[in-house]
Amino acid sequence: MTDGFTKDLAAFACGSINPSLLATEITRLSALDWLACGRAGSSEPVAAIMHSLADSEDGAPQATLFGATAAPARMAALVNGTIGHALDYDDTHFAHIGHPSVAVFPAAFAIAEWKNKDLQDCLEAALIGMELSIRLGLWLGRSHYQVGFHQTATAGAFGAAAAAGRLLGLTQAQLAGAFGLAATRASGLKAQFGTMGKPYNAGIAAAAGVEAAQLVVAGFEANPTALEGAFGFGSTHHGEGNVHQMLEGLGEHWHFETVSHKFHACCHGLHAALEAAQALDLAAPEIARLEVKTHPRWMSVCNQPEPDTGLGAKFSYKTVLAMQVLGIDTARLQSYSDAVCADPRLVDLRSRIEVTADDSLRETQAVLVVVKKDGDRREASHDLQQPASLEMRTQRVRAKSASLIGHEAADKAWAILGQGGSVAAFTALFA
């Protein structure tokens, strides 16, 4: 690993930037998406638990919580980071191997609300934080993820520190110190997947970033090379050390442009197949046989053949494809129910769907082959890494948000995120 890149990340995080129009627009979309996920997630059981922690501490009302009142910025980052990921419906970046928005927006909005920052400055700080999270995810690489770390949490803590630190006006040297502190604070294991610990990992990343930035403002001195140096985060945490990949085009090329929004309230492994099915525009009675080809990784993740619960449905190719063909909205949380699994039309259609592994596909790809009763055979494929036009993405994120929090709140949030809205107006929509 090359020494000394923390100063480059710090310079990027505190300097003036010139993001692409697309990166700026996608940041707005992701802010809307994050708000919708957080507000909808605030009725999940883990939300009440996080609220009770905040209540018990009874701290200064610096920043609004999803589904509740307000708490100190650090606590708000913890609570909102957790709640925003409770539904696992927030955005994903495949190069990051994680969810960039959910660890960074809670930190950015907590500081921005507390310190009365401009909304556009808040969004810019968040974009920088998310871009750095993705790039640190690239630096840590697949080895870090495969051994058991949750990039959303680990790389995310540095993104949160960047966003919080920029909004607090840290200098380059101070930001390097904040990254050093985040290096000793960042944590999060994949061992928590399938439990409340998964969203909590996002919360601890957001809170670690806020705490690191606050401490540095107060004069805290930490090792500013604790990411890349001896005994640093990379070597201790099984990082691949892809320095070149991380730094390439920093400030010029924006990885955040290719963040992927979830448009179906189920496991991400199912999404490419659902998108491909949409292109086929199928009707249940005409289908003789529908074959799904997918990357082998997903066969053990989301290929439950005949689930009988709403939760099981979220991990079942056959079920979600049958739902979509039958016109059941896969974007709505409420669509995934025990009742839908028992629907005779769905059970019948499901029996005509087959899932096969195809190792020529990428993890983000799926191919569907339909054979109709009249003998017609058609094929469609989709790759989540080839995003649609900005117009299409905007339309779909807005529609998804409306289905999560209602048209009125979704439209209002979208209007605020345009020029002229304020942080306070946006956070007022958290509850």
Added chain:
Amino acid sequence: MTDGFTKDLAAFACGSINPSLLATEITRLSALDWLACGRAGSSEPVAAIMHSLADSEDGAPQATLFGATAAPARMAALVNGTIGHALDYDDTHFAHIGHPSVAVFPAAFAIAEWKNKDLQDCLEAALIGMELSIRLGLWLGRSHYQVGFHQTATAGAFGAAAAAGRLLGLTQAQLAGAFGLAATRASGLKAQFGTMGKPYNAGIAAAAGVEAAQLVVAGFEANPTALEGAFGFGSTHHGEGNVHQMLEGLGEHWHFETVSHKFHACCHGLHAALEAAQALDLAAPEIARLEVKTHPRWMSVCNQPEPDTGLGAKFSYKTVLAMQVLGIDTARLQSYSDAVCADPRLVDLRSRIEVTADDSLRETQAVLVVVKKDGDRREASHDLQQPASLEMRTQRVRAKSASLIGHEAADKAWAILGQGGSVAAFTALFA
């Protein structure tokens, strides 16, 4: 790694215990020692920074801070964990490879004060937490430490969770969940050694333990095998997986009995030599040549030949040995000054001292050979792992505490720690 030991640790942490008299007495001594280090540490720069974080959150005054008023339990654990380690003068356990008290007492006292627990129950919970920290340190082993993790922080988080969880009345299953949460929360890098990040690592461990226990009380569900299971803390964090060593004699043999208190306010690598020198009872004028033999590890850690600052003196065999021979109290913080380094008597004596590496010695051993001007040659050795009698340890911890916080406070604290004292009376001495 053998699966399933978390339930055994949890059973130990919530069950009734029958500690040895020595373990119980050493717990009291370590509580006194921790209090003295924390109160003395509260004038260090990092203390003011941690106080400012607590002030900014303005939370419920649940637990007293070293050198300040009160804060929520979780914040108190963070602040007191950091301040208690600010001087690096708290106790050490060589099998743990870390400082067991400094991550556990802050968690135990924060919860005990908040929830009005009995002092003896608090001390018992702390003993359990510290014993578990040491045993988890054994489980993680030297590989974990050598790659760059700070056992005080990592293993310490589980000890803190055990102490906090026991005081909050968690069941065995709940404690396993708290350990699972601590597994995704525990962090701390040796890359912070030499910065404020080192004591902060102890603080984050204490706070992680409190937060995990509080969340579980509120209903949080986490993976209860996140320590030893697939993608668990052991495999992600370069653990050796010494399960047998960890569990051997749990509840019967108390590793905490052999915790080592620091009696000199300098690097621990110097202590065996200082103890050996005490046995030789030397006078400066009679020394022709004094040779120190030490483990090779220490040659790059604390063998500054001619430091000219108080901080440098803390890492110099020649300087601290000369100080001791000259009757300068090596237990007092104020003894290590720029002025003492320039003292002509010290400079003269230092020139007659030699330091050599001897790989037949353990890290805890030192051998001193003195050749006197009259030709007499004497030798003395000391091993920090062979602790003195309880009586001697008590006398020395009390003397050290008196030199740090004054006789009155030290005597008062010692009296409270006996039968009959209260948590509130003890924490009232924090400031």
